[in-house]
Amino acid sequence: MLNSKPLIKELKKNLSPENVLSTVEECYAYAQDAANSRRIKNIPDAVVFVRTVEDVQRVVMNARKYKIPIICRGAGTNVVGACRVEHGGIILNFSKMNKILEINRENMTARVQPGVVLGDLQKAVEEIGLFYPPDPSNLKVSTIGGSIAQASGGAKTFKYGSTKDYVLDLQVVMADGRILRTGSNTVKNATGYNLSTLFVGSEGTLGIVTEAVLKLIPKPEAEKVLMAYFDSVESAVQAVNMIIEQKVFPATIDFMDKNAIQTVEKFYPAGLLCDKECALVIEVDGFKSSIDYQQKIIEDILYKCNAADIQCSHNQEEYERIWTARRSSMGACAKLKPNVTTDDVIVPRENLAKLVRGINKICEKHNLTACLVGHVGDGSVHPQIPIDYSDEDEYKRYKLAKSEIYDLTARLGGIISGEHGIGAEKREYISKVVNNVAIDYMRKIKSTFDPDNILNPYKIF
Numbered sequence: 001m002l003n004s005k006p007l008i009k010e011l012k013k014n015l016s017p018e019n020v021l022s023t024v025e026e027c028y029a030y031a032q033d034a035a036n037s038r039r040i041k042n043i044p045d046a047v048v049f050v051r052t053v054e055d056v057q058r059v060v061m062n063a064r065k066y067k068i069p070i071i072c073r074g075a076g077t078n079v080v081g082a083c084r085v086e087h088g089g090i091i092l093n094f095s096k097m098n099k100i101l102e103i104n105r106e107n108m109t110a111r112v113q114p115g116v117v118l119g120d121l122q123k124a125v126e127e128i129g130l131f132y133p134p135d136p137s138n139l140k141v142s143t144i145g146g147s148i149a150q151a152s153g154g155a156k157t158f159k160y161g162s163t164k165d166y167v168l169d170l171q172v173v174m175a176d177g178r179i180l181r182t183g184s185n186t187v188k189n190a191t192g193y194n195l196s197t198l199f200v201g202s203e204g205t206l207g208i209v210t211e212a213v214l215k216l217i218p219k220p221e222a223e224k225v226l227m228a229y230f231d232s233v234e235s236a237v238q239a240v241n242m243i244i245e246q247k248v249f250p251a252t253i254d255f256m257d258k259n260a261i262q263t264v265e266k267f268y269p270a271g272l273l274c275d276k277e278c279a280l281v282i283e284v285d286g287f288k289s290s291i292d293y294q295q296k297i298i299e300d301i302l303y304k305c306n307a308a309d310i311q312c313s314h315n316q317e318e319y320e321r322i323w324t325a326r327r328s329s330m331g332a333c334a335k336l337k338p339n340v341t342t343d344d345v346i347v348p349r350e351n352l353a354k355l356v357r358g359i360n361k362i363c364e365k366h367n368l369t370a371c372l373v374g375h376v377g378d379g380s381v382h383p384q385i386p387i388d389y390s391d392e393d394e395y396k397r398y399k400l401a402k403s404e405i406y407d408l409t410a411r412l413g414g415i416i417s418g419e420h421g422i423g424a425e426k427r428e429y430i431s432k433v434v435n436n437v438a439i440d441y442m443r444k445i446k447s448t449f450d451p452d453n454i455l456n457p458y459k460i461f
């Protein structure tokens, strides 16, 4: 924007000065997100803290007047540049709009503001025996608004589904300032188009979520986690398939390869076995009386598939230790080089072993280290690649590898995001997996909802 002074003056008048940041230093801190882009090319004109839906409407009116982008921001932990500021604009910061408005035991629903931290909601509902399953690994910081906008999943998607399965109704401020309700406070809704689902995964490009009604389910009485080690990826994948064929239904079947295990153990020692090729992290849950039974069936399968060793949680401390190790993989990987990238590709489960092997081959070819983790029960793999952005040659090799990984994923019938979204980082690749007619309709939806293109413009496509 050429001159943002009048806009900032109006924002300060409309929202009170302490809720508007506008110095270069303040704005620089919000120029990017956990995607950790190589270069910061642009910074926001202002960062605005909102507390109410009326605050949001005021900001939208200002943005419309000045035709300036609005980029919503929860905790900024998305890993695809979805909050990246590419054309200036206003960062709409939801960290002060973070109230759990209601937990309704009878309806089994929660009504929340978008800035509520996901882990805080989980804790609050679990205190009364209820459960909100979506659990991205960074749930201690990421927000409900961000997880709705990115269609977040997590380890428990395998059994319980992802964010989209829990959104019953959203209050959304549209680009023209009007308020839309997408659904209803009921567990079923066959009344017209499913607008809630349209907003889930829309990355802040269609509207601004100011309230969400979320479905809750009963909290399982007990849980236990097993960590099974294998000397080959093929054996691990065979175990995944065999577990799925049996009548047990684990909450989670996650994966760590040798590099991921060794890197986590190096920086956050947790007693992991570093000489094994890979490990499955399997959580079983349900009635207390069923846990040992489920464990026995799963262990039998694991040993049949040549598991080299199995660790298992006997108490809360051991349970947390295994999960902390799995969740620390990106943090640990980030310590190997000045920068780290993470990706999110997903294929039909039958092609999982080919995907894992293929990613390793591509990374070897380009002389890159990859730590592979993933929610393999869903067919999803997160290659985490440590990199030094100042090394031009390494960056070039990384870009080639990334594109080849997407080509491989497409050949295996998969897609280039199962839960992280597309943002700015992956938009140039979306046509590898999404048909042109579908992209054309997505563009039409965008221009119907946001004709002036002020809501997080040019993200996704």
Ligand SMILES: Cc1cc2nc3c(=O)[nH]c(=O)nc-3n(C[C@H](O)[C@H](O)[C@H](O)COP(=O)(O)OP(=O)(O)OC[C@H]3O[C@@H](n4cnc5c(N)ncnc54)[C@H](O)[C@@H]3O)c2cc1C
Pocket: 033, 034, 071, 072, 073, 074, 075, 076, 077, 078, 079, 082, 083, 094, 114, 135, 136, 137, 138, 141, 142, 143, 144, 145, 146, 147, 148, 149, 150, 151, 152, 153, 154, 155, 203, 204, 205, 207, 208, 209, 210, 330, 331, 419, 420, 456
């Ligand atoms: C270490 C690490 C581990 C992760 N593990 C997982 C994982 O296991 N599974 C998984 O699915 N993801 C994972 N992620 C990704 C991340 O958790 C999600 O993208 C996250 O839910 C984003 O939440 P946020 O509050 O940080 O959103 P932000 O990054 O702030 O925003 C994300 C998007 O939401 C939009 N947005 C934010 N609030 C609103 C709103 N109120 N209305 C409209 N749009 C809005 C933003 O504009 C942006 O497009 C991980 C990320 C990290 C860093």
